Structure formats: structure tokens, C-alpha cells
Amino acid sequence: MPPRVLVVDKTSSTRDTISELLGDHASEVVWSTREGAFAQLRNALAAGLPFDVVLLDCEPVPTPTLVRDLGSIGGSARVVLVATAGEGIALANRCGAADVVTRPLSTPELVFRVARPSPNLERGDKRRPRKSDVLIGSGSWIKELYDRIAMVAATDVTVAIFGESGTGKELVARTIHNSSPRHDAPFVVVNCAAIPEALLEDELFGHVRGAFTDATRDREGLLAAAHTGTLFLDEIGELPMALQAKLLRVLQSQEFRRIGDDTDRRVDVRIITATNRDLDQLVARGSFRQDLYYRINVFPMHLPPLRERPEDIGLLVHHFVQKYRARLGKVIDAVSPTALARFAAYEFPGNVRELENKIHQAMVIAQGPMIEDADVALPPVTARGGMRVDVARPFREVKQEAIDQFERSYLTELLDLHRGNLAQAARAAGMDRKNLWALVERHGLDRERFKKP
Ligand SMILES: Nc1ncnc2c1ncn2[C@@H]1O[C@H](COP(=O)(O)OP(=O)(O)OP(=O)(O)O)[C@@H](O)[C@H]1O
Ligand SMILES: [Mg+2]
Structure with a gap:
């Protein structure tokens, strides 16, 4: 497949020249200014059509950092300089470019320097984050x-x-x-x-x-x-x-x-x-x-900490089930509602790492296509006072309601006790002040109400 080329220059006319000279030797020639180049490279990578070559005009003389970044940000592209005659390879070496083409541009030189297959096109793929490493x-x-x-x-x-x-x-x-x-x-x-x-x-x-x-x-x-x-x-x-x-x-x-x-x-x-x-x-x-x-x-x-963002638990459980499914070679794809409820109710002092370990454990134990209550090594929910819930309604909905109710009571008591003083309340609750503030806002609680003489 002929390379996709990004021409980085002040004016777009260079692109037209290069496109004409390369003809079928390039599958696409796109123009960008230096300012716009990073966005172009990133977008192309995200779209699955990364650029193979960046043709960078030498005016002003590019820094090694610019050359390095242009070469790496969109996957891995060869950066080739476009120089005026007399400059040439020394300049390319100085700024770390892979090669240089000199003006006046010609088809043979462009084809040789730009369109020949690059020996290290795979370079960028090595360290791509795995899907299971996503936040x-x-x-x-x-x-x-x-x-x-x-x-x-x-x-x-x-x-x-x-x-x-x-x-x-x-x-x-x-x-x-x-x-x-x-x-x-x-x-x-x-x-x-x-x-x-x-x-x-x-x-x-x-x-x-x-x-x-x-x-x-x-x-x-x-x-x-x-x-x-x-x-x-x-x-x-x-x-x-x-x-x-x-x-x-x-x-x-x-x-x-x-x-x-x-x-x-x-x-x-x-x-x-x-x-x-x-x-x-x-x-x-x-x-x-x-x-x-x-x-x-x-x-x-x-x-x-995870206990301050319980809304993440469901997502993380699903994420780790997918992650270990592949590793363990098991066809587990779901978590039973009661098992999930136990995850949702637990505090996770060891945060996401602890949740991940618990899922891993449960999946090792699980026999069927689903993580069952019995597979989960967490304290049972009912041992903590057994709240009455309406199982006729969707789990998500009921859980959210229970969490909202709990948060609201907790915040009301807390702010009352500390007379609306957020810093003090956060300290007492062991919460980050910003998170507490966000929670108070979300519940639309009026702090003024708690300020007492
Ligand atoms: N938001 C998240 N999304 C997906 N996975 C996560 C998330 N947070 C943590 N993890 C996973 O949880 C595990 C623990 O995370 P990590 O090692 O980054 O934590 P840490 O803060 O460095 O912990 P420690 O202080 O114990 O070293 C890792 O397997 C990581 O991939
Ligand atoms: Mg760590």
C-alpha cells in the first residue's frame, strides 16, 4: 500500500506540488501547518489510518523535539525534511529527521525518499496500551x-x-x-x-x-x-x-x-x-x-478512593470479568445480581486492586457461566442490617436509589454536626474536600442551612 503523507508547511501549495509529483506513489497527501500537525496525526491514528511519512518544510529550522514529536505522536511516521539545495543531509542529522528532499522537488527523488517502504513501520505498535489497561x-x-x-x-x-x-x-x-x-x-x-x-x-x-x-x-x-x-x-x-x-x-x-x-x-x-x-x-x-x-x-x-465513587463499581466489575475471562479461558460473562449487590455494598479499603483480586478469585472458583453469590469472598450484605429492597425493579435503579438515600442522610448529619464547615466535615469523614463539595452540590444541599450561631 502506498504511504499516506502529511505535508507540514506554511502554505498549502507545496502539498499540491508533492501530490502531483508523487501521483500513485502516495495513497493520500494531506496538508497541515505546524500548529495543526499534531491534531492531524492524532486524528489519523485514532481513525486507524496513521500517516507513514511527514514531509516537514525546513523554514524555520525545526528543533529535534519537533521532529521527534511529529514522528511519534501519530503512531510512527518517518519525518523527511524539505530543504532548499545546499542544506541537505547535515540539517536532517542535526534535527533527527530520517531523510531530506531538496528543492526543486522531482518525482524520482520524492519516490526514492518518501515512498520507499520504511524498515520500521511496526515501531509504534509495540507499546500500544492493551485494552485491559484502560482507565x-x-x-x-x-x-x-x-x-x-x-x-x-x-x-x-x-x-x-x-x-x-x-x-x-x-x-x-x-x-x-x-x-x-x-x-x-x-x-x-x-x-x-x-x-x-x-x-x-x-x-x-x-x-x-x-x-x-x-x-x-x-x-x-x-x-x-x-x-x-x-x-x-x-x-x-x-x-x-x-x-x-x-x-x-x-x-x-x-x-x-x-x-x-x-x-x-x-x-x-x-x-x-x-x-x-x-x-x-x-x-x-x-x-x-x-x-x-x-x-x-x-x-x-x-x-x-473507591468508596467515594461507588458508581464505578459496576463498571469495574464488568471490566475485570472481561479481563480475566480471556486469561483464565473461562466463558463467564456475568455476575449474579446478589453477588453484584455484595460488591456494591463493600467498602474496598484496598480500592480497585482489591476489587480486581476479588473478581479474579471469584472467577477461579466459579463453575457456571456466571459469578454466583457463593463464589464471592466478601462479607454478606444482610449481615449489615439487611435493608428491604424491591426486587421487582431493575437492580441498577434500586441500587442508585439506596445510594442516594444513604448519601443524603450521611451528608445531612455530617454538615449538621460540623455546622456547614466543609473543611472540618471532610476531615471528620475522611474524605477529600473537593469530593465532599461535589457530593453536597450533587444533592443540592444548602450549606447555609447548617450554619448555626
Ligand atoms: N480506574 C481504573 N480502571 C481500570 N483498572 C484500574 C483502575 N484503577 C486501578 N486499576 C487496576 O487496579 C490495579 C491497581 O492499580 P495500580 O497498581 O495502578 O494502583 P496503585 O495506586 O499504584 O496501587 P499501590 O499504591 O498499591 O501501588 C491495577 O491492576 C490497575 O490496572
Ligand atoms: Mg503502585
């Missing part, structure tokens, strides 16, 4: 989350993800990486809590031969392994003080030093951190550097 949720929080991911993915800004254990911090970090121009480069995970302090520096920064007794040769650290990609520092709150200083340097100047080395090295990495700890508290206690905290907290993202 699931309903309502406004997931929409807001996706908006924020889209906003930050296009940049190199440092992201800090906060949330209880199992709320999806790593999945969010991966999603950011996969939607960023770095998606073809490595995504490297370092769990600061899992690696002993004495080894962590070596793991992260590497060493030179002779740096210590066992150092028989040079070793690149994980930071270097993440070059041009993303480094995900999980449990950042556990990073030892000495390494906090080194990380700060990386964030400030993209420089670091291997153990035992006498020169600095530079890296180009995007850093994403995550923690379930309260970093403010760690700073106050003196175990986390304030200057580092400011540096990593440029773009914070807070993931709410």
Missing part, C-alpha cells in the same frame, strides 16, 4: 481525570500522583506516558520503598568501575535507562534524604553523577511520582525536603 470510571471524575491527562501528556511537566493504595496511580502514570510524545521510549518504574536504601542509589544513578569493591564494570542506572522516556518514581515519600538531593538536581538541571564518577551526565527524562503518604506531613516532620516537594508537585493529581 475505567463513570461520571465527572473520570472525565476530569482524562482531561488532565491529555493536558499534561503533551508536555514534559513533572506530575505528582496522590492516592490510597490500589487507586490506580501506576495505571495513570502509564496512561500519561502512553499518550505523550515519549510513548515509543521506555517507561521505567522504580519503587522507592521496595529497594533497600543502600542499593537504591546504584539502581537509580548507576556507577563506574571501581566505585566500590563489587563494581567490576560500569553500570548504567535506571535514570539513564529512561533516557528520552518517562521515569515513574513510586512511593516517592520513602526516598532517602541523600537521594532526595540528587533527584532535586535531576529535576533542576537534568544532570546527575554516577557513583564514583567525576563528571556529570545529562538525561532527558520526564518524571512522574506517586505516593499514598501525606507529603505535607513528611515535610513538616523533616523527612522530606521542602524544595523537592515544590519541584515534584508542579502538576498534582489526586485519585479518590
Whole structure:
């Protein structure tokens, strides 16, 4: 199949020339300005018809970053420069382009440089996120989350993800990486809590031969392994003080030093951190550097615990049933209403990870085509006071009603107790203030009503 070509130039007339010269050697030639190119590339990828070649005009001289991004954002395209005679290959090398064509343009040169089959057309497919790795949720929080991911993915800004254990911090970090121009480069995970302090520096920064007794040769650290990609520092709150200083340097100047080395090295990495700890508290206690905290907290993202978004449970149950169905080779496709009711009623202190494990367990146990009540290892619902429900009506509807009723009573009592003071109420309820506020709004409760002298 002849390639699909995107011509990126200030004016559209170049497209017409190239289209005419290439003729049948291109299956489509589309024009875009530099400003519009990313949207074009993304849309084409989303439509399943990615561009194979980007022909980029050299005026003004493109930066390596621009060339890299144009080549990666729409899957994987060869970026070929369109230069005026005399510039040529040196320029292409300087900005990292695959090739160059020179003006005046001719059919043979264009066919040779643009339409020949590219040896690495599969490159972009390797790291496409699997379907089971998609972030699931309903309502406004997931929409807001996706908006924020889209906003930050296009940049190199440092992201800090906060949330209880199992709320999806790593999945969010991966999603950011996969939607960023770095998606073809490595995504490297370092769990600061899992690696002993004495080894962590070596793991992260590497060493030179002779740096210590066992150092028989040079070793690149994980930071270097993440070059041009993303480094995900999980449990950042556990990073030892000495390494906090080194990380700060990386964030400030993209420089670091291997153990035992006498020169600095530079890296180009995007850093994403995550923690379930309260970093403010760690700073106050003196175990986390304030200057580092400011540096990593440029773009914070807070993931709410599952108990604050019970409306997601049904979707997640379905999602994980699909995920493990394939893995276990079982033809389970549904969850019985009573089993589902037990999922809906449970608090999930271990959040989405716990829910996923419970579904996995239940599917291993289940014999029939459906997860039954007996397959589920959760506390029975009736043991908690057994609410009367109308089983003649659809489960979804009845459940939503019960949840609404419960939320409304809870919020009324809570706001009454704290005289409408949201901050105080949120603290007492163990909820994020924003989530509480959203819930109060959703139920249309008037805070003024609770303010008493
Ligand atoms: N919104 C979601 N949609 C789909 N799957 C999710 C979602 N949130 C979490 N998961 C899944 O739940 C599991 C736990 O998520 P993840 O490892 O990202 O959590 P975490 O916050 O990093 O947890 P921990 O603090 O325990 O490391 C993963 O298998 C992940 O794919
Ligand atoms: Mg994690």
C-alpha cells in the first residue's frame, strides 16, 4: 500500500506540488501547518489510518523535539525534511529527521525518499496500551481525570500522583506516558520503598568501575535507562534524604553523577511520582525536603478512593470479568445480581486492586457461566442490617436509589454536626474536600442551612 503523507508547511501549495509529483506513489497527501500537525496525526491514528511519512518544510529550522514529536505522536511516521539545495543531509542529522528532499522537488527523488517502504513501520505498535489497561470510571471524575491527562501528556511537566493504595496511580502514570510524545521510549518504574536504601542509589544513578569493591564494570542506572522516556518514581515519600538531593538536581538541571564518577551526565527524562503518604506531613516532620516537594508537585493529581465513587463499581466489575475471562479461558460473562449487590455494598479499603483480586478469585472458583453469590469472598450484605429492597425493579435503579438515600442522610448529619464547615466535615469523614463539595452540590444541599450561631 502506498504511504499516506502529511505535508507540514506554511502554505498549502507545496502539498499540491508533492501530490502531483508523487501521483500513485502516495495513497493520500494531506496538508497541515505546524500548529495543526499534531491534531492531524492524532486524528489519523485514532481513525486507524496513521500517516507513514511527514514531509516537514525546513523554514524555520525545526528543533529535534519537533521532529521527534511529529514522528511519534501519530503512531510512527518517518519525518523527511524539505530543504532548499545546499542544506541537505547535515540539517536532517542535526534535527533527527530520517531523510531530506531538496528543492526543486522531482518525482524520482520524492519516490526514492518518501515512498520507499520504511524498515520500521511496526515501531509504534509495540507499546500500544492493551485494552485491559484502560482507565475505567463513570461520571465527572473520570472525565476530569482524562482531561488532565491529555493536558499534561503533551508536555514534559513533572506530575505528582496522590492516592490510597490500589487507586490506580501506576495505571495513570502509564496512561500519561502512553499518550505523550515519549510513548515509543521506555517507561521505567522504580519503587522507592521496595529497594533497600543502600542499593537504591546504584539502581537509580548507576556507577563506574571501581566505585566500590563489587563494581567490576560500569553500570548504567535506571535514570539513564529512561533516557528520552518517562521515569515513574513510586512511593516517592520513602526516598532517602541523600537521594532526595540528587533527584532535586535531576529535576533542576537534568544532570546527575554516577557513583564514583567525576563528571556529570545529562538525561532527558520526564518524571512522574506517586505516593499514598501525606507529603505535607513528611515535610513538616523533616523527612522530606521542602524544595523537592515544590519541584515534584508542579502538576498534582489526586485519585479518590473507591468508596467515594461507588458508581464505578459496576463498571469495574464488568471490566475485570472481561479481563480475566480471556486469561483464565473461562466463558463467564456475568455476575449474579446478589453477588453484584455484595460488591456494591463493600467498602474496598484496598480500592480497585482489591476489587480486581476479588473478581479474579471469584472467577477461579466459579463453575457456571456466571459469578454466583457463593463464589464471592466478601462479607454478606444482610449481615449489615439487611435493608428491604424491591426486587421487582431493575437492580441498577434500586441500587442508585439506596445510594442516594444513604448519601443524603450521611451528608445531612455530617454538615449538621460540623455546622456547614466543609473543611472540618471532610476531615471528620475522611474524605477529600473537593469530593465532599461535589457530593453536597450533587444533592443540592444548602450549606447555609447548617450554619448555626
Ligand atoms: N480506574 C481504573 N480502571 C481500570 N483498572 C484500574 C483502575 N484503577 C486501578 N486499576 C487496576 O487496579 C490495579 C491497581 O492499580 P495500580 O497498581 O495502578 O494502583 P496503585 O495506586 O499504584 O496501587 P499501590 O499504591 O498499591 O501501588 C491495577 O491492576 C490497575 O490496572
Ligand atoms: Mg503502585
